[in-house]
Amino acid sequence: QVQLVQSGAEVKKPGASVKVSCKASGYTFSTYGISWVRQAPGQGLEWMGWISTYNGNTKYAQNLQGRVTMTTDTSTTTAYMELRTLTSDDTAVYYCVRPYRGGTYLPFDYWGQGTLVTVSS
Amino acid sequence: QSVLTQPPSVSAAPGQRVTISCSGSSSNIGKNYVSWYQQLPGTAPKLLIYDNDKRPSGIPDRFSGSKSGTSATLDITGLQTGDEADYYCGTWDSSLSGGVFGGGTKLTVL
Numbered sequence: 001q002v003q004l005v006q007s008g009a010e011v012k013k014p015g016a017s018v019k020v021s022c023k024a025s026g027y028t029f030s031t032y033g034i035s036w037v038r039q040a041p042g043q044g045l046e047w048m049g050w051i052s053t054y055n056g057n058t059k060y061a062q063n064l065q066g067r068v069t070m071t072t073d074t075s076t077t078t079a080y081m082e083l084r085t086l087t088s089d090d091t092a093v094y095y096c097v098r099p100y101r102g103g104t105y106l107p108f109d110y111w112g113q114g115t116l117v118t119v120s121s
Numbered sequence: 122q123s124v125l126t127q128p129p130s131v132s133a134a135p136g137q138r139v140t141i142s143c144s145g146s147s148s149n150i151g152k153n154y155v156s157w158y159q160q161l162p163g164t165a166p167k168l169l170i171y172d173n174d175k176r177p178s179g180i181p182d183r184f185s186g187s188k189s190g191t192s193a194t195l196d197i198t199g200l201q202t203g204d205e206a207d208y209y210c211g212t213w214d215s216s217l218s219g220g221v222f223g224g225g226t227k228l229t230v231l
Contacts, residue, residue, distance in 0.1 A: 035220065044123055045158075045166065045209055047220030061219050100171055106213055106220055107156030109177065111165040 002026040004096050004112035011118045012086050019082040020115045022096030029077040030054045031102040036070065036081045038092040039114075048094075050105055051079060059105075086119045093117075124149060125210055127223035133200055134231050141195040141226045143210035149221055153213040155193040157186055160207045160225075169208075170195065202230050 007021040022034065036048040049060035051070040058070050069082045079096055093114040100109040126144040133139040143155065155173050158166035168177055170186035173193065185196045193210055210223040 037220075044225040045211070045222040047211075047222065049219075059218065062217060095165060100168065100177070106154070106211065107168055107171040108158070108166070108211070109168050109171075111167075114165055 002098065002110045004098060004110055006094075006096060006112040006115045009116040009118070011120065014087055014119055014121055016086050016119075017082060017084040018086060018090075018117050019080055020094050020096075020117070022079040022081075022112050024077045024079065024098070027098075029072075029074060032098050033103075033105065034070075034072070034079040035097045035099070035105065035108065037095045037097055037108070039095070040089070040092040043092075046092075048081070053079070083117075086117075088119050091117065091119045123224040124214060124217070124221035125212070125223035127208075127210060127226045129224070130227045130229065132229040132231055135200050135202060137200050138196065138198045139200060139228060141197075141208050141210075141228070143193040143195070143223050145191050145193075145212065145221075147191060148216035149191075149212050149214040150188065150193055151191040152215050155186065155188050155210055155212045157184075157193075157195045158209045158211065159204075160209065162206070166209060197228070200230050204228060205230050 003025045005023045030053050033052045035050040051058045071080045096112040097108040098110040157170040159169050160166040173188040174186045183199045207225045209225045214221045
């Protein structure tokens with residue numbers, strides 16, 4: 001069965017960086033891209049970006065350009081999301097998600113369990 | 122401020138029907154498929170509807186979706202207390218070249 005298992009909760013100070021991992025299993029990793037979606041406490045969903053697990057191409061949300069980097073390690077079928085220069089506004093649960101069909105960005109069929117990132121001094 | 126607009130909350134009695142709207146523009150809903158997600162408290166969202174009106178395997182036919190122009194609608198019939206959740210619409214925005222979501226609608230089953 002398809003599974004996306006994320007790394008554990010993180011607490012970071014303002015200005016620091018965080019790197020969240022997402023281990024995929026149960027399907028052919030290179031067939032489906034991975035997106036990252038975040039959700040601030042009590043708020044809605046925000047799409048952060050997408051990475052092709054086939055060739056590493058990326059597409060980032062305009063408001064995060066320059067601060068976010070998404071990568072993959074095909075040998076371990078793991079995707080990573082690094083966010084730099086953190087502020088309290090980055091406090092959120094971060095999800096890795098897989099689309100319903102290969103070769104598409106949306107819709108999101110499989111979700112990781114979420115990783116809480118707390119930014120606090 | 123979300124790109125797609127949803128009502129913050131809706132409510133109805135058990136057994137009744139509720140409709141949740143999602144309004145967008147020509148660059149997102151008007152041009153791309155819409156999907157809907159259900160988020161139960163403390164859990165990750167779950168795909169309910171994709172490609173405007175299709176249900177993934179295992180989603181009951183009490184949930185249905187439609188799209189017209191730059192708006193989409195999620196209908197839930199035969200409401201159950203277990204349907205209490207936050208519901209989000211989502212799509213691709215061709216101008217932003219990115220995914221976009223509505224702000225979410227909290228469903229209360231009275």
